[in-house]
Amino acid sequence: MSTPTPKPGQHLPGPPQHVDPDRIHAEVDELLAGLDAIDHDGHQAIPRQAHILERAHDVLVQALATVDKI
Template identity: 45%
Template sequence: MPGPHTGGVNPAEFADPAQVRAEVGALLAELKAVAAPERDVHWTQGSTAETDSARAGVDITRKAKILEQAHDVLVHALATVDKI
């Protein structure tokens, strides 16, 4: 049976497509905002390869978290549809 891992889903809990689009859109906009500074990468006074590398590590971790949140929204939405 499809979706046994989701347990019983109440039909009232079915995902609203507009809400799913809005949540994912907001997360993708946040992801774009995190990525935007990378396009303007330039060496500033006091900048070193080490500090730039550390900053890149923080950025990639933040991007991964945002993508994980978007994935969770989509998985939840699909789980509610799976029970129809």
């Protein structure tokens, strides 16, 4: 008797979702466009850039997790 091999992402909660690559691209592009709007001379520039990059990273990680579940 063999044990079935789990599929990638099967361990993640919730039902599989649809991934729209165009939406992912648009969302990440919009976030990255915000990097240009930051005043690079201010002392808050690096934390703001880091926050934007972290949000873009989260969008990509969520997309990958969703693809793993499909």
